[in-house]
Amino acid sequence: MPPHRRLLHRRPSLRRPSLRRSSLRRLPRVSGRGRASRMDMRDLWAESLAGVLARPVRSALTTLGTVLGITTLVITMGIAATAGNQIVGRFDELTATTISVDVPANRDPLVTWEAAAELTRLRGVTSAAALAQTAKSAALTVRANNLVDPTAVSEQSMNVLAATPELPTAAKGRMIQGRFFDAGHDRRGDRVAVLGEQAAKLLKITALENAPAVFIKGRAYTVIGILGDLRREEVLGASVIVPRSVGADFDVHHVSRVLINTTLGAADMIAKQVPTALSPNRAAELHIAAPPSPKRAREGVESDVNGLFLILGLVSLVVGAVGIANVTLVTVMERIAEIGLRRSLGAARRHIAAQFLLESTLIGLTGGVIGTSVGVVAVVAVSAARQWTPVLDVQLALAAPVVGAVVGLLAGLYPALRAARMEPVDALR
């Protein structure tokens, strides 16, 4: 110990002259001008936290409003993103496996019927069908009978097209009644027709037991089936489909469109190979419609779903804010004496305001943290129950507690102002 320290050690009165007296000594005279009370940030935190914890049940109940609001917000946004992802996932499955090829009209056939049939030999192609139509065949007069009845509309203008027997599979449709034509019909040139679902309704053909016929250009074609539930090429629903050999009756000879389905993930590769396979010499003239980018579709669905749910969440959040404002106001009224005491201990108005603001912000923040946790757990639970992949924006999970705190801050503004405006004389009365 250095000598001067030792001296102090031996004579404590020098170091701290009479403890009792020192705390009673009068402060040196100074002017009061420009002096103001100060509050350490740590004290502000400690006082606010103590204020919140002093009434634990009430604070918990107040928090509940924000918890509900934030939970709703996180759940709705999380479920929306998850469900949106799921919906888009289904879209992807459909759109990512379909390719269509448009063949420009030409005097010589660009694509032969045989080439389309042989596409299935490409690895990754699950089904393929060729269609043929012309501008004329797209609007032919079709009648359900051969009678002229001036009182009823008995003729319809319809799309008539020729197709290969694989069409129902390639168009992802289903035979609602009867059957589709096969290679035999085609080879023999049987005058048979398959109607799309809407076409059958328009022609009032509902049952096939009596082998109804449709009349095109005055010739009868036996209806052997009705095709419906199309998941691509919905236009076929309003069409009359005939074998390619019958197509010659309407000057339809050449393939105008090819529908191809691939296995998942093969579409891009097949889209590159198809032109060469269909028309080795004039591949560049074909128009390939490859799957659309799935990303844009996903964003579209998400914004639709989110917009609606977001309003729901915000409404519950406002309800939560009103709850905090209400309870904080009641708390301020109950703590009038405490406010007066603090003012008499030297608290400035801003110290009172800051404490109440921080208290309501802490309640909001707590509600935000709990709400976010509950929301995330709920999203994961719902996803698990439905065997979905939970999708939740990390930014949302981080922002939600902040939103809670901001809600608490805003809700506390008015009560805090009321508390700060209180005159100490009135508060102590």
Next chain:
Amino acid sequence: MRDIRDMRDTNEVIRLENVSRVFATDPPVYALAKVSLVIRHGDYVAIVGPSGSGKSTLLNTLGLLDRPTSGSYLLDGIETTALKDKERTWLRGSRIGFVYQSFHLLAQRTVVENVMLAEVYGGRDRRHRRNRAIEALERVGMGHRVKFLPNRLSGGERQRVAIARAMMGTPSLLLCDEPTGNLDTRNTDAVLDLFDTLRDQGMTLVVITHEDQVSERAQRRVSISDGILTEEH
């Protein structure tokens, strides 16, 4: 800058000169009428008077909780009437210790936390605050109740805690508003004994009361009636 009047009597804690407080009601109420009063360091003054006499207004004026309509009030030589609100707040926090009839202890905070509260707004170093609070509690004989909650204490004990809190900021003045109003005779005696001890240690005390038992213990008695002050001898 020091005011030249500071130099007149360095022993003066309070100097009221022709202080009036008029409440602008209809008709106007003259709560204080040209009151003059000097209280020196170490004085123990009792202010007595019936209710409605202007006692509370005088206390609020002395405690810088209310501003006089006219006249001047020097606290520790500082002219307070011209100060801004926040300057008065600082002065109140640093120079005056309040003791109330209803104690005003925070029910959810322990005894020592209640006492520590007195230093929260003073800007004083947080270190050793707890020790200073315990020291203040020991001085009022409450060192053994440091971690108690106020509702487990008797009225007299609560008031002693409140006095410890008022002493915490080393004030120039202890301003007591009916400090024994809620206490029984035995506890009143204990608190009054404590006031005597504090006075002996050099503290300046102003006690507002309507109880003779209290005012008799004071060294000076000032009575107030209809806003007019009379010194009794």
